[in-house]
Amino acid sequence: MSDDRNIVIRDVSKFYGDVLGVNRVDLEIEPGITSLVGPNGSGKSTLMNLLAGLLRPTRGEISILGLPVTRPQDLFRRFGYCTQYDSFPRGATGWQFVFSYLLLHGLDRGEAERLTARALERVGLVDSAHRRIAGYSKGMRQRIKLAQAIAHGPQVMVLDEPLNGLDPMVRAETIELFRQLAGEGQHVLISSHILHEVDLLSDRVILISNGYIVAEGEVPGMRAEVEEVREQPLQVFVRCDRPQWLAGRAFELDHVTEVQLHDDGGGLHLRTRDADRFLRLVAELVAEGGVEVEAVGPADSDLQAVYRYLVHEEEEPS
Amino acid sequence: MTVAQETAVRPRIDWALLARQVGGLVRLELRRLLLTRRAVILGLASAVPVAIVLLVGSIPIGGQTVLERFGNRIVYETIFETVFLGAILFFGCLYVFFNLFRGEILERSLHYLLLTPLRRELVVAAKYVSAVAAVTALFMASTVFSYMLIYLPVGFSGAIEDLTAGPGGRHLVAYLGVTLLACIGYGSLFTLVGMVFRNPIVPAGALYVWEMLHFLLPPALKKLSVIHYLKGLLPVPLSDGPFAVVVEPPPAAVSVLGLLAFAAVVLAVTALIIRRMEIRYTED
Numbered sequence: 025m026s027d028d029r030n031i032v033i034r035d036v037s038k039f040y041g042d043v044l045g046v047n048r049v050d051l052e053i054e055p056g057i058t059s060l061v062g063p064n065g066s067g068k069s070t071l072m073n074l075l076a077g078l079l080r081p082t083r084g085e086i087s088i089l090g091l092p093v094t095r096p097q098d099l100f101r102r103f104g105y106c107t108q109y110d111s112f113p114r115g116a117t118g119w120q121f122v123f124s125y126l127l128l129h130g131l132d133r134g135e136a137e138r139l140t141a142r143a144l145e146r147v148g149l150v151d152s153a154h155r156r157i158a159g160y161s162k163g164m165r166q167r168i169k170l171a172q173a174i175a176h177g178p179q180v181m182v183l184d185e186p187l188n189g190l191d192p193m194v195r196a197e198t199i200e201l202f203r204q205l206a207g208e209g210q211h212v213l214i215s216s217h218i219l220h221e222v223d224l225l226s227d228r229v230i231l232i233s234n235g236y237i238v239a240e241g242e243v244p245g246m247r248a249e250v251e252e253v254r255e256q257p258l259q260v261f262v263r264c265d266r267p268q269w270l271a272g273r274a275f276e277l278d279h280v281t282e283v284q285l286h287d288d289g290g291g292l293h294l295r296t297r298d299a300d301r302f303l304r305l306v307a308e309l310v311a312e313g314g315v316e317v318e319a320v321g322p323a324d325s326d327l328q329a330v331y332r333y334l335v336h337e338e339e340e341p342s
Numbered sequence: 343m344t345v346a347q348e349t350a351v352r353p354r355i356d357w358a359l360l361a362r363q364v365g366g367l368v369r370l371e372l373r374r375l376l377l378t379r380r381a382v383i384l385g386l387a388s389a390v391p392v393a394i395v396l397l398v399g400s401i402p403i404g405g406q407t408v409l410e411r412f413g414n415r416i417v418y419e420t421i422f423e424t425v426f427l428g429a430i431l432f433f434g435c436l437y438v439f440f441n442l443f444r445g446e447i448l449e450r451s452l453h454y455l456l457l458t459p460l461r462r463e464l465v466v467a468a469k470y471v472s473a474v475a476a477v478t479a480l481f482m483a484s485t486v487f488s489y490m491l492i493y494l495p496v497g498f499s500g501a502i503e504d505l506t507a508g509p510g511g512r513h514l515v516a517y518l519g520v521t522l523l524a525c526i527g528y529g530s531l532f533t534l535v536g537m538v539f540r541n542p543i544v545p546a547g548a549l550y551v552w553e554m555l556h557f558l559l560p561p562a563l564k565k566l567s568v569i570h571y572l573k574g575l576l577p578v579p580l581s582d583g584p585f586a587v588v589v590e591p592p593p594a595a596v597s598v599l600g601l602l603a604f605a606a607v608v609l610a611v612t613a614l615i616i617r618r619m620e621i622r623y624t625e626d
Contacts, residue, residue, distance in 0.1 A: 040622075078453055078621040100459040109623065111450035115378065124373075127366030128458040130359040172454070 028090025030054055031075065031180060031211060036084030038070055044235040045070035049084070051230065051237065053213060057206045059222040060215040062232035068215040069108050071232065072182050075213075076105040088180055101129065104178035106169045106186055112157045118144065118168045119153040122175050129176050143175035146201055148194065162189035170198070180211040187214075187221060199225045257281050257295035260302060263318040267292040270306075270315055277302065293323055363460050364468045371472030375438065384477065387434050388484035391426045392491065399494040407495065414492035415513065419578035421488070422517060427572060431481060431524045432550060438477050439532035440542045442469050443616070453621045463613040470533055470609060478525045485521050489514050513577040520575050523601045527568040530605035534612045537619075557582035561589045568604070571597040 031053040038045035046067040060068050073079040074086060077093035086092070091099045112121060122143055126136040144153050147167040152160065157168055166189050174181055183202075187195055202225060206212050216222050222229060231239040263286075264270055271283045271292050279298040286292060296302045309315050375381060398408035398417055409417050446452035455465055493501030493510075504510035535545045556567040564570045564587070574591030575598070582588070592600070 073621065076457060078456065080618070080620055096456070097459050097461050100457055103457075105457050107453055109450050109453065113374070113446075113451045113454065114449060124366070124370045125454055125458060127369070128363050128455075128460055130356075130362040130366070130459075132362070 027087060030089070031213070032087045034085045036074060036081045036086060038074055038079060039082045046074070046232070046235045049237055051240065053211065055206070055209050055211050056227035057202055057212045057214065057225055058228045058230060059226040060213060060230045060232060061217065061222055063217060066232045067235040068232055069184055072105070072184050072213070072215060075182055076103070101176070102179045104173035104176065104181045106173035106181070106183040108184040110165055112165070115156065117154050117156050118149055118160070121157060121168060122172045125172060126175055139175050139177070143171040146174065147171045148197060163191055163194055166190055167194070174205070178210070180213070181205065182213045184215050187216060257297050258299045259293055259295050259323040260299055260320065261291060261293050261323040262306065262320045263291035265316045270309070273305070273309065274302065277305065364464060367460065367465065367468040368472045371469050372476055375473060375476040380438065384434055384438065384480050387430050388480045390430055391421055391484055391488040394421055394425060395488040395491040399491050409492060410495050414495065415578050418489065418492045419576065419580055423573070423576065423580060426485070427520065427524060427569065428554065431521065432528060432553065434481065435477060435525060435528035436532050436542060436546050438473050439529045440536040440546070442473055442533050442536055444536035444540070447623065450623045456621065462616045462619070466533070466609060466613045466616055470529065474525050474529050477529065478522050481521050481525065482518055485517050486514070489517060509577070516575060516577040520572050523575070523598065524568070524572055526605045527572070527601045530608040531568070534608050537612055537615050557586040560587060564589060568601065571601050
C-alpha cells in the first residue's frame with residue numbers, strides 16, 4: 025500500500041531536553057483499528073502529539089496520507105485528534121464546542137449544524153448538547169471530545185485513551201463506533217492500557233515501552249513474530265484423561281520448564297520454550313493411545329502475555 | 343484520486359474558504375472576548391474616563407466646574423493623556439492581548455485551535471484582529487461618551503456647533519485615531535509578550551515604566567516607545583514638565599505608518615513563534 029494512504033513514521037525521535045520521549049520509531053500504519061499500547065510514560069501520547077503536529081520531532085519525518093504534519097491547512101481536513109487533555113473552552117456547551125470548531129473548517133452554518141448533530145448523535149450526547157461541558161461527567165467529557173474529533177469526517181482519527189471514564193454500556197457503543205469508522209476504510213489509532221479491550225477491538229497492535237516500539241503486528245500473529253517473545257516460555261493447557269502421566273512425560277523434555285495440574289484433575293498447564301515440539305509429542309501420545317485429549321492450546325498467546333513479556337511490567341496492567 | 347493528488351490539484355489558495363475559516367475564528371474570539379467576564383472588566387475600565395469627565399464637568403468647585411475653570415479642551419486632553427492613554431488603554435490591552443494565547447494555554451484549550459485546518463499564522467492574525475475589534479469598540483465608545491461630556495457647560499447646541507463648525511470634530515477624530523492606534527500598537531506587543539512570558543508582571547512592568555518615562559528619554563530612545571508616536575497625534579499639546587527632553591513630535595503620517603509597521607513586525611515575530619510552538623501544557 026502506498027505512503028499516501030497510510031500513516032508513515034520514519035526514524036522519528038523526540039527528546040525533551042535530555043529526557044527521551046520516543047526514539048527511532050519507524051512505523052507504517054494502514055487503515056483499520058490500530059492500538060498503541062504501553063504503560064504510563066511509555067511515549068504513547070508523545071507519539072500521538074507528534075502525529076498531530078502538536079510536538080515537533082527532534083529527528084525523522086512523519087506523513088499522514090502523504091501529507092506532512094507541518095501543513096495544518098491540508099492535514100486537519102483529514103485528521104481528527106482526541107487528546108488526553110480533559111479541558112475545554114470556558115463556558116462552552118457541547119453543541120457550541122463541536123459547532124464552533126467546525127466553522128473553522130470553512131463550512132457554512134447549515135453544514136456545520138448538520139455535522140454537529142450527526143457527531144453528537146454518534147457519541148450519544150444529543151440530550152446533553154446544550155448543557156455546559158463544565159457540568160458534564162467524565163464519560164460525557166470523553167464523548168464530547170470524541171465528537172469534536174470526528175465531526176468533520178476525518179480519514180485518520182487519533183484517539184488518546186478514548187475509552188477512559190466510559191461506563192460499560194457506553195464503552196461497548198464507542199467500540200462499535202470505532203469498528204464502524206474502521207469499516208468505512210478509515211484509520212483509527214487508539215492508545216490504551218486496557219488490554220483486553222485492545223485485544224478485542226484492534227486489527228493491529230503497536231507495543232511501546234520506554235519510548236521504543238517493542239512489537240507491532242496483528243494480535244494473533246504477534247507472539248510468533250517477535251523473537252524476544254518466542255524465547256520466552258509459552259504456557260500451554262491440555263485437558264485430558266491422564267494429566268499426571270502426561271506431566272511425567274513432559275518433564276522428560278528439556279524445553280518444558282514448569283507443569284501445574286488442574287485442581288479438578290482433568291488437565292494441566294505447562295510452560296515450554298518449544299511449544300511445537302510439545303504439541304508434536306502430545307499428538308504422538310494420542311496416536312499411540314497413551315492419552316485421550318479433550319482440548320489443547322496456548323494459554324497465553326493473547327496480547328496481555330505479549331505485553332507482559334515485552335514491557336516487563338512489575339504490576340499486572342489493568 | 344488519492345488525498346495527496348487531491349491536495350495537489352486543489353487551487354493554491356481558496357480565498358472564499360479562507361474567508362469563511364477566518365470569519366469562524368473571529369466570531370469565536372469575539373464571543374470569548376465580549377460575552378465573558380473579561381468584557382465586564384473592560385467595560386468597567388472604559389467607563390472610568392467617562393466618570394471622571396462627568397465628575398469634573400458637573401461638580402462646581404468655588405462656583406465653577408473644573409471644565410469651566412481650565413477650559414474643556416485642556417481638561418479633556420489631560421484626562422485622555424494621563425488616565426486613558428497612560429493607564430486604561432495600556433492595562434486594558436495588556437489584560438486582553440496577553441491572554442489571547444496565554445489564557446488558552448492556561449485553560450489548556452489552545453490545541454483545539456491548532457488542530458483546525460488553519461495556518462498558525464492565520465490563527466495569530468484572526469485572534470489579533472478580533473481582539474483589536476473588541477477592545478477598540480469598547481474604548482472608542484468610551485472616548486466618544488467622555489468627549490461628549492466636555493460640552494456639559496455649553497449644552498447641546500454648543501456641542502453641535504463646535505463639532506461641526508469648530509475644532510471639536512477634528513479633535514474627536516484624533517482621539518479616536520489615537521485610541522485605535524494604541525490598541526493596534528500595544529495589542530501587538532502584548533500578544534507577543536503573552537506568547538513568550540508566562541507571567542506578565544515583569545515584562546509589562548518594564549514596558550510601562552519605559553512608556554511612562556519616555557519624556558525623560560533622549561530623542562533616539564523616544565523613538566522606541568509607542569506612546570511617543572501616539573502623543574504626537576494628540577490634538578492639544580501639553581507640557582511634559584520641566585525635566586522633559588523636548589523633541590519635535592513626528593509627522594502624523596510617520597506616527598500612523600510607523601505604528602502600523604511596528605505592529606506588523608511584532609505580529610510577524612509572534613507568527614514565527616507560534617509556527618514552532620509545541621503544546622506541552624505541563625510546562626505552563
